[in-house]
Amino acid sequence: MVLSLLGILASVLAAPAGADTRRTPAECAATLDCTAADIDLMTMAERLEFVRAMQEGPGAQLGVTDRWRNIEGVITFFRDHRLGAPGTWVSYVDAGIVEGIERGIAIALGRSDDGFGNPGSATWATYITGVAEGTWATRGAHDRAWSEAEQASTEHGVAVAESHGQYATGVEQRFYQFSETYRWALRNRPFALDLLAVYGWLIHPDLAGARVPFYDWFTDVRESAPSIKGCEMAYGFAQLHPIAGVLGAAGLFLAYVTELFDEYQAR
Template sequence: MVSWRRALPVLSAIALVAGLAAPATAQAPRSPAECAAALDCTAAEIDLMSMAQRLEFVRAMQSGPASALGAMDRWRNIEGVITFFRDRGLGSPGTWVSYVDAGIVEGIERGIAIALGRSTDGFGNPGSARWASYLTRLSRGELAARSAHDRAWSEAEQAATDHGIALAAAHGQFATPVEQRFFQFSEVYRWTLRNRPFALDLLFFYGPLIHPDLAGQRVPFYDWFTDVAESAPSYKGCEIGYGFAQLHPIVGVFGIAGLFLAYVTELFEEYRAAMSD
């Protein structure tokens, strides 16, 4: 019989070889606070986050590293969207909504990292460079004009959003009819930011058909609706857009301008209620 004392070296060697051959244990997912500090969590990591965790992540980036660039409140509207997803139970990991949102959040994260000079790697997300440019111009005071600011912000988010859609497709995830209609309303928001003069003209000419006060209040309403530093308008906009999306396409509405006016019809009531508080 072999004694345990003599067998121990052999057993230790076997255990060592088995340990080397065994696959490495997967690391525990990083917390939102860790991701905000490191600014290098990938879209794959973000996809695994719940919407509550992503909300914490976006807030931590704003109060933390982005504050050095004067961007401590530049994604509050995205907070509103993520809060809506959280409240409705939408965007669980691996879904189309989750991947698109992960692409958007990753673009913001890497844009901050690039603008701060921590890295030049955009993780293959075209939104990263756009956000970095936006943040650099913002920190230099080059986006004081609302139209210039909103266009730069919108172009950055559009690039990150398009990447998120491609990311979802690469994982075999595509929008359902309801999600596609809901997405069209999110496109309205970005279009509005890029087309301030045209949107204001639409409100001037068609506003009286929507509400007697709209034409006269079109500028403050537009500024409220498109304020990236506010979460309430985007949350309410998501409620309205998702409500429309669950119905059949709106009869008689054509193109992005038509969707904008359909959106405004209900959103203006929310604006009036907010102003009366």
């Protein structure tokens, strides 16, 4: 009888009612095995901590200490604008991206081959291994590999959201178009630079001549400032005046460049 009472007491003390069972950013960065469902429960501030911890911890072993600064910028924007509460479309999509990075690092480190059903995991692992081995000899090759990995994990995040009955609102869908344009720019460096050479003077008299440093700034995954500025601009467009009459990624790219170049010059 006494032993039974002690057992009950021990179980109550071990798992108090209302205990927070969510996994912490530090734990997830150390184990690299938190699922998208775990990440969905995190606040944006916690996800920011998680992404930074992955880069500074296990990522450092592979030379990727700064390869997701732009994603830090997006998460910072979500945090500052109170977007992406757990269980929302934004949260699930972001969780899919972060999970892909996490599992990509785990696979690249040789800890596991399990991508947790996220197609981006293996693609991120290929990208990370390429960075570690010096495979990406040019900026264009590097950016394409990064973009393809984020595209795969982003699309998985969208699928996860929809599996939970969460679909993008009109504003969210227009904002999402900006992320698609960003990934398009990463994959199409020569073509995008040609567009700026031909049409840049119509946007700003200095753009054509400054197209390479501007483009490098806009697409630098190791910087958070351009993504924060880009998110601010894209969300403003999405809320107030969606871009009408613009077709294709190239057209959207030129439309966004108008605002982005001003930010570039003012930095």
